Amino acid sequence: MTLLALRDVRKSFGALKVTDGISLEVKEGETLGILGPNGAGKTTLFNLISGDVRADSGQVQYEGIDITGLPPHRRCRAGIGRSYQVPQPFGNMSVFENLVAAACFGGGEDEKKAWVTAQEVLEQTGLRAHANKPAGGLALLDRKRLELARALATRPRLLLLDEIAGGLTEPEARQLVQELKNIKARGVTMIWIEHVVHALMALADRLFVINFGQKLAEGEPHAVMADAEVRRVYMGVEA
Numbered sequence: 001m002t003l004l005a006l007r008d009v010r011k012s013f014g015a016l017k018v019t020d021g022i023s024l025e026v027k028e029g030e031t032l033g034i035l036g037p038n039g040a041g042k043t044t045l046f047n048l049i050s051g052d053v054r055a056d057s058g059q060v061q062y063e064g065i066d067i068t069g070l071p072p073h074r075r076c077r078a079g080i081g082r083s084y085q086v087p088q089p090f091g092n093m094s095v096f097e098n099l100v101a102a103a104c105f106g107g108g109e110d111e112k113k114a115w116v117t118a119q120e121v122l123e124q125t126g127l128r129a130h131a132n133k134p135a136g137g138l139a140l141l142d143r144k145r146l147e148l149a150r151a152l153a154t155r156p157r158l159l160l161l162d163e164i165a166g167g168l169t170e171p172e173a174r175q176l177v178q179e180l181k182n183i184k185a186r187g188v189t190m191i192w193i194e195h196v197v198h199a200l201m202a203l204a205d206r207l208f209v210i211n212f213g214q215k216l217a218e219g220e221p222h223a224v225m226a227d228a229e230v231r232r233v234y235m236g237v238e239a
């Protein structure tokens with residue numbers, strides 16, 4: 001079943017066409033990897049899916065329903081969870097309180113249920129030891145984990161991950177990939193923007209490459225990475 005579909009979605013900022021007629025589909029349970037050079041329009045694509053940015057034209061469908069006009073909190077309650085490239089926790093609140101807040105306000109749970117969700121997510125993301133620490137004091141890997149955990153606490157069916165492996169060491173990136181594999185195994189559909197290509201390749205069922213707001217390539221990950229145009233644009237490799 002198709003969980004998410006974009007149909008000819010367009011967004012400009014002034015004269016800059018940042019999303020220039022993107023169409024894509026994501027099936028339930030699938031992990032789609034998004035690649036593209038800096039400034040290609042990847043985060044804007046997430047903003048259009050999460051509702052942080054409204055499309056100028058085109059349609060965003062989720063579970064077969066047109067959500068193009070819905071605000072972000074309604075999309076989140078409908079099951080679209082996301083992380084941000086720059087983690088945005090409530091720094092003065094504890095890790096646990098951040099997760100309770102995400103489950104309540106993002107996921108629409110009452111406080112009692114939100115506590116249970118927060119406990120579960122602490123286990124899933126390896127954050128239990130940090131539960132009572134202020135979120136603002138966490139090291140990079142744990143800040144990235146918390147960003148993922150906050151998205152998971154909204155109980156998403158569709159999880160949008162924006163450069164969650166950036167800046168991590170090799171062993172940390174491997175740990176993160178394992179955690180994401182566990183999430184995928186529970187049936188969560190994912191779209192992952194990532195420049196750490198080997199991490200993306202370890203998880204993605206399909207890649208979608210964007211350049212100047214348009215689709216450059218789409219398909220099986222190894223085939224896409226072998227594509228001469230992708231190698232030229234993304235890796236600077238001339239044939």
Ligand SMILES: Nc1ncnc2c1ncn2[C@@H]1O[C@H](COP(=O)(O)OP(=O)(O)OP(=O)(O)O)[C@@H](O)[C@H]1O
Pocket residue numbers: 013016018036037038039040041042043044045
């Ligand atoms: N709100 C905005 N107002 C004006 N310009 C914007 C806005 N948001 C994004 N842009 C511009 O749109 C272009 C695409 O930005 P976007 O963040 O989507 O790219 P990206 O592919 O995610 O880049 P990166 O890999 O560097 O994160 C950039 O030139 C950016 O400056």
